[in-house]
Amino acid sequence: MKKFFVIALAACTLAPAAQAQEPGSYSKDSAFVVVKANPITSIKDQNQSGTCWAYSSLAFFEAELLRMGKGQHDLCESFLVYHTYMDRADKAVRTHGDVSFSQGGSFYDAVYCLKNYGICPQEAMPAPGSLYGDSLFNFNQLDAVASAYVKAIAQGKHKKLSLSWKKDLCNIYANYFGQLPKSFKVDGKEYTPHFYAESLGLNMDDYVSLTSYTHHPFYTKFVLEIQDNWRWAESYNLPLDEFMEVMVSAVKNGYTFAWGSDVSEKGFDARKGTATVPSGAKDNDKTGSDAARWTGSNDRNNATIAGGDGELTITQEMRQIGYDNWTTTDDHGMVIYGIAKDAKGKEYFMVKNSWGDYGPYNGMFYASMPFVAYKTMNILIHKDALPKKIARKLGL
Numbered sequence: 001m002k003k004f005f006v007i008a009l010a011a012c013t014l015a016p017a018a019q020a021q022e023p024g025s026y027s028k029d030s031a032f033v034v035v036k037a038n039p040i041t042s043i044k045d046q047n048q049s050g051t052c053w054a055y056s057s058l059a060f061f062e063a064e065l066l067r068m069g070k071g072q073h074d075l076c077e078s079f080l081v082y083h084t085y086m087d088r089a090d091k092a093v094r095t096h097g098d099v100s101f102s103q104g105g106s107f108y109d110a111v112y113c114l115k116n117y118g119i120c121p122q123e124a125m126p127a128p129g130s131l132y133g134d135s136l137f138n139f140n141q142l143d144a145v146a147s148a149y150v151k152a153i154a155q156g157k158h159k160k161l162s163l164s165w166k167k168d169l170c171n172i173y174a175n176y177f178g179q180l181p182k183s184f185k186v187d188g189k190e191y192t193p194h195f196y197a198e199s200l201g202l203n204m205d206d207y208v209s210l211t212s213y214t215h216h217p218f219y220t221k222f223v224l225e226i227q228d229n230w231r232w233a234e235s236y237n238l239p240l241d242e243f244m245e246v247m248v249s250a251v252k253n254g255y256t257f258a259w260g261s262d263v264s265e266k267g268f269d270a271r272k273g274t275a276t277v278p279s280g281a282k283d284n285d286k287t288g289s290d291a292a293r294w295t296g297s298n299d300r301n302n303a304t305i306a307g308g309d310g311e312l313t314i315t316q317e318m319r320q321i322g323y324d325n326w327t328t329t330d331d332h333g334m335v336i337y338g339i340a341k342d343a344k345g346k347e348y349f350m351v352k353n354s355w356g357d358y359g360p361y362n363g364m365f366y367a368s369m370p371f372v373a374y375k376t377m378n379i380l381i382h383k384d385a386l387p388k389k390i391a392r393k394l395g396l
Helices: 052-067 077-094 107-116 140-154 165-177 193-200 240-252 316-324 369-375 388-394
Strands: 033-037 184-186 189-191 207-211 221-223 234-237 257-261 332-341 347-352 364-368 376-382
Touching: 033 240, 033 347, 052 077, 052 107, 052 257, 052 332, 052 376, 077 107, 077 140, 077 165, 107 207, 107 376, 140 165, 189 193, 207 240, 240 332, 240 369, 240 376, 240 388, 257 369, 316 369, 347 369, 364 369, 369 376
Parallel strands: 207 234
Antiparallel strands: 033 332, 184 189, 207 376, 221 234, 257 332, 257 376, 332 347, 347 364
């Protein structure tokens, strides 16, 4: 996912895990009534870094551990980012720069890391920013140095590469993140990253990515064509109505999920703490889109997500056009953990962000159902959260 668009103004210190609020209660200082809110860990601050994918995916797994009754954990973003950037640099070099190298990533990077490298708690590595005199991540200099270095290796006129380039890049990251721990202690017990990941009891094969686009057949898997999906991970493709059914059903049945979305829309208002699709936001430009070819006669493509109250009604075709003409972009990763209603009874998803304690809702916000239907790129979710009839269609 691309770099985030807002830099949080306040740092967030770790606090006890947020508790699920009782249905019918009001969120703090909010006009929203909670329908269902599942436990999550505390809000963090990615600060000046394009690491939303790391914060959101690990926040999702922390929420999964809470759901599974395994208590509160603070998983280390630095460990995940370090390994991911080294792997992405390797692929960029192997493809002579055809695979982009940037700060962004995908939810699958966390899945891959836990499965292949393990993970460690935050306390096993230096606090973000502490090694270069900051209190949070600040990748302005790191990105300039690392990107220039990888580009020089990947696109340089080399007859033969010295394999020492990886060691040099590791040294750059070690200066920002600290050395990757080979072992560490938690509650007096010694772990390796692999052993610690295994001890958590999270089976990475239980997690699936879902999306909803018409340029690939429904109920099949395809590689979502976005730059930050550089590992070429596959997502299951669902019609819009079933895609939304999965998300609503999951929350109401006690599940959270990692949510990838476009937050560059005018309806995304960080100051108000809401994300909506205003009725004047419709984009009728179909230039370059083959949405009409894939939509229309197939009633699976005619599902609508009603707007109302000044919002657009969202269709499958609108989603496809937004993806095809670049008005829907891969911007930001977050966690959806609840559902709430406003004073008019309109439902919103409750979203945990990673911009620190900002805005009227202390680092979380409310995304309307039309916004989520329109601007969701993909989600990462436990396969057991899918309604059984939909899981069967996907062969899960």
